[in-house]
Amino acid sequence: MAIIVRIDVQLARRKMSVGEFADRVGITPANVAVLKNGRAKAIRFSTLESICEVLECQPGDLLEWEPDDVEA
Secondary structure, eight states: OEEEEOHHHHHHHHTOOHHHHHHHHTSOHHHHHHHHTTOOSOOOHHHHHHHHHHHTOOHHHHEEEEOOOOOO
């Protein structure tokens, strides 16, 4: 199972830089990179709430579930 984080799509739609986004959310640019690259193991709801507020979106706009490949 893989959860895909689509922050980059939302940033592009708003023409917002990673630095501005990180400042407004209150996280480091390095942590934004961890989220964008799919290396995050968890995210706090308070951080997710801040991200949604800054990007004016819903959690479902940021997160997508992709099933594992099923081998026959």
